[in-house]
Amino acid sequence: MKGIILAAGMGTRLLPLTSRQPKCLVNVAGKPMMAYQLDSLRAAGIEECTIVVGHMSQSVRNCFGSNYRGVRLSYVENADYDTTNNLCSLWQARIEFNDDVLLLESDLVFDDQLICELIRVDDPNVAVADRFRPGMDGSVIVADGGAVKALVLKSEQSHGFDYNSALKTVNIYRLSNETLIETILPEMERFLAEGRTDQYYESVFASLIGSNRMDMSVMETGNMNWAEIDTLEDLREAENMLRTANVGNIFNWPVRTPLVK
Numbered sequence: 001m002k003g004i005i006l007a008a009g010m011g012t013r014l015l016p017l018t019s020r021q022p023k024c025l026v027n028v029a030g031k032p033m034m035a036y037q038l039d040s041l042r043a044a045g046i047e048e049c050t051i052v053v054g055h056m057s058q059s060v061r062n063c064f065g066s067n068y069r070g071v072r073l074s075y076v077e078n079a080d081y082d083t084t085n086n087l088c089s090l091w092q093a094r095i096e097f098n099d100d101v102l103l104l105e106s107d108l109v110f111d112d113q114l115i116c117e118l119i120r121v122d123d124p125n126v127a128v129a130d131r132f133r134p135g136m137d138g139s140v141i142v143a144d145g146g147a148v149k150a151l152v153l154k155s156e157q158s159h160g161f162d163y164n165s166a167l168k169t170v171n172i173y174r175l176s177n178e179t180l181i182e183t184i185l186p187e188m189e190r191f192l193a194e195g196r197t198d199q200y201y202e203s204v205f206a207s208l209i210g211s212n213r214m215d216m217s218v219m220e221t222g223n224m225n226w227a228e229i230d231t232l233e234d235l236r237e238a239e240n241m242l243r244t245a246n247v248g249n250i251f252n253w254p255v256r257t258p259l260v261k
Contacts (some may be wrong), residue, residue: 002099003041003071003118004087008054008081008089008105010132013231024106025063029239033229034060036109038068041102043112044119048072050096051106052089053082064165084197087204091188097180100124103201104257105171106224109238110226114172117224124256127151129167130221138228139202140166142216151206167218170200170226183214217238 011023018026024034034051041049045227049071053060057077066073076096078089078187102115104180119130127148129141140157142150150162175184187204205218208214225245227238 001102002096002103003037003046003049004090004096005037005106005181006086006089006093007060008052008057008078009046009086009106010082010205011107011121012176014229014235014251017232017235021226022053022059022062025059026235027111028229028235029242032063033109034064034106035068035080037106038071038073038102039066040112040115042069042071044115045248046071046102046115046119048074050074050076050093052093054075054078054089054114057067071158074077080197085199087188087191087199087201088197091227094185094188097177097185100177101175101180102177103117103173105228107229108171108226109242110170110172110221111224114221114226118172118174118219121174121217121219123215124174124219125214126169126174126217126219127178127214130170130171130226131170132163132166135137136168138171139169139200141169143167143218145185146217148209151202151209151216153200153206156206167220170221171228173205177215183208189212 007024009023011018013024014026015035045115046133048229051060053075054077054162061075076092078092079089118126127141132140135194139151141154142152184204187208191199191204225241227241229235
């Protein structure tokens with residue numbers, strides 16, 4: 001099993017912090033936000049991770065190098081990061097679809113235990129999700145008996161959408177090698193052939209689940225902490241959460257200044 005982290009975006013909602021550094025290197029309570037993810041992979045025994053870079057890509061390479069505390073790192077680049085969405089970023093990583101994959105987005109911080117629990121789940125394809133609460137935003141899951149019945153993107157949540165039983169996606173997925181190669185990859189190729197480069201990779205998942213071509217189960221976060229950081233307010237809330245919960249050894253990071261491309 002290997003990790004794939006999508007880190008190509010520009011992070012414009014975190015300006016001015018992202019004016020001279022990529023979003024994934026923004027400091028969160030003591031260390032770059034992507035370091036939390038790499039530490040979590042390391043804690044779960046994952047030895048290999050590919051990072052999809054784009055905006056200020058060299059800064060990410062300079063910061064983390066080819067080995068992060070025993071996790072071997074490789075990089076692929078989405079050169080069109082400023083005109084495409086993360087579907088194209090995942091497409092760039094398709095050469096890594098030779099093993100089961102833990103797919104993460106680079107703007108997350110969470111308990112190390114979350115990944116440890118995820119790799120213990122028996123099901124081949126798993127979405128990590130939390131109970132939907134006021135203030136949450138983005139894609140949601142409708143589940144029944146632990147199985148995903150629908151993945152509903154924000155753009156498809158019409159007025160009056162029933163959030164009472166909805167689960168918020170955490171943007172962490174476990175995907176089997178077989179599903180990646182036989183199901184997800186062909187659907188991604190179809191989307192891109194149709195010019196849908198502005199889509200999220202979750203649009204592909206939603207299409208496959210909705211047409212009963214892909215099974216996916218849910219692992220709920222329960223009492224495990226997590227946060228997605230898109231805005232300055234998100235950053236403040238995440239730092240408060242981390243300091244309270246002491247997630248991921250938040251102060252165990254050497255002070256360094258990333259080099260800007």
